[in-house]
Amino acid sequence: MKLLRFGPPGHERPGLLDRNGVIRDLSGVVSDIGPATLTEDGLAHLRALDTDRLAQVPDGTRLGPCVTGVSKVVCVGLNYRAHAAESGLPEPAEPVLFMKATTAICGPNDPVQMPRGATKLDWEVELGIVIGRTARYVDRADAFDHIAGYCVLNDVSERAFQTESTGQWVKGKSADSFCPIGPWMVTRDEVPDPQALRLWLEVDGQPMQDSTTADMIFGVAEIVSYISRFMTLLPGDVIATGTPQGVAMGRGPNHPWLQPGQTMRLGVEGLGEQRQSVRAFEG
Numbered sequence: 531m532k533l534l535r536f537g538p539p540g541h542e543r544p545g546l547l548d549r550n551g552v553i554r555d556l557s558g559v560v561s562d563i564g565p566a567t568l569t570e571d572g573l574a575h576l577r578a579l580d581t582d583r584l585a586q587v588p589d590g591t592r593l594g595p596c597v598t599g600v601s602k603v604v605c606v607g608l609n610y611r612a613h614a615a616e617s618g619l620p621e622p623a624e625p626v627l628f629m630k631a632t633t634a635i636c637g638p639n640d641p642v643q644m645p646r647g648a649t650k651l652d653w654e655v656e657l658g659i660v661i662g663r664t665a666r667y668v669d670r671a672d673a674f675d676h677i678a679g680y681c682v683l684n685d686v687s688e689r690a691f692q693t694e695s696t697g698q699w700v701k702g703k704s705a706d707s708f709c710p711i712g713p714w715m716v717t718r719d720e721v722p723d724p725q726a727l728r729l730w731l732e733v734d735g736q737p738m739q740d741s742t743t744a745d746m747i748f749g750v751a752e753i754v755s756y757i758s759r760f761m762t763l764l765p766g767d768v769i770a771t772g773t774p775q776g777v778a779m780g781r782g783p784n785h786p787w788l789q790p791g792q793t794m795r796l797g798v799e800g801l802g803e804q805r806q807s808v809r810a811f812e813g
Contacts, residue, residue: 531576532802533563533679534714535594536587539637542594545587546576547714553591554584563715564599565765568662568678573717594637596681596712597660599766603630603709604757605685607699609772610745616780625748625756630685630770631704638712638804642686644790645705646811650689651788654773655731655739655796657724657750658683660715665754665763673751676763679715680724682798683770684731684806686710689779689787711768713802721800724750729774731796733788739796741774 532547533556544556544563559579560567567576607626608614614621644651662678685703692702721727724743731739743749748756753771757763778787788794790810797803 531573531717531720532714533567533576533717534596534712535563535598536591537594538592539594539640542598546581548581553587554581555587556584559584562599563597568597568660568765570662573662573678592637593639593713595635596638596715597766597768600632600635600768601764601766602761603632603635603768603770604761604763605630605703605770606748606753606772609747610741610774611747612741612745612775613773613777613780614747616775621747625753627757627760628699628703630700630709633706634704634709636707636710638682638710638802639806640707640710641809642710642794642806643705643707643809644811645688648688648690648811649787650779651808652687652689652778653731653733653738653788653794653796654685654687654777655729655798656683656685656770656773657727657729657743657798657801658711659750659754659769659771661763661767661769662765664765665758668755668758670751670755673754674718676754677718677750678765679717680721680798680801681711681715682713682796682801682804683768684710684794684796684804685770685773710804710806713804716801727801728799729797731776731794733794734792739774739776741776743771745774746772
């Protein structure tokens with residue numbers, strides 16, 4: 531299944547993408563695509579539906595973040611071999627973890643707003659994991675049982691905030707609009723091998739990133755297991771699994787950063803595409 535949320539910001543309703551690519555309204559079936567819906571029982575209930583009987587959502591309706599009720603966004607840094615190399619850093623011996631504020635979450639096609647004082651805005655296409663079952667000290671062999679599904683995620687970053695001055699990653703990762711997720715969450719059963727997915731990103735039509743999840747240093751199962759040693763993962767939580775090579779930061783000191791008016795287009799094989807315009811700070 532491909533589960534999604536649609537409607538104005540703050541007033542999204544639950545939906546799904548049917549086998550014909552039509553968005554259907556689930557608001558008469560579940561209250562939202564959140565923790566209660568993402569459990570095994572919740573997903574089984576949705577699989578049993580006759581989707582042809584659900585109301586169609588008009589074309590052009592805004593898509594919101596594909597899940598709600600996210601208690602935390604946990605991110606893995608330097609998790610692609612080629613990205614570690616372009617960063618001039620050794621491959622980590624263990625996953626490098628940091629967080630994004632949940633207020634950074636936005637819809638897959640919502641504008642990315644440059645925060646006040648931003649000078650080095652960067653892009654990062656990533657495979658996102660959505661947790662469906664509470665995970666605490668989970669063995670790697672059992673990790674997939676705790677995953678509801680996967681989504682496209684753009685780990686938008688402000689590199690000056692991240693690496694200069696006091697150099698704290700969370701500062702460069704957490705501005706409003708810095709975590710577009712969606713367009714939908716694809717349930718785990720439709721992604722038989724998350725380590726064999728192409729992911730890519732373009733800026734104004736120019737290819738910037740093009741790789742596969744096979745280049746991950748730490749795979750999906752190991753990531754879930756590892757994180758669950760240090761914190762409890764709850765249904766609805768999102769994990770950003772790292773970005774491949776091709777970010778602006780890795781392209782040399784003279785490569786331009788994102789600027790207002792530019793557009794990013796990105797996707798992960800089988801999980802859909804996002805498209806975001808960059809806007810100057812407002813407010």
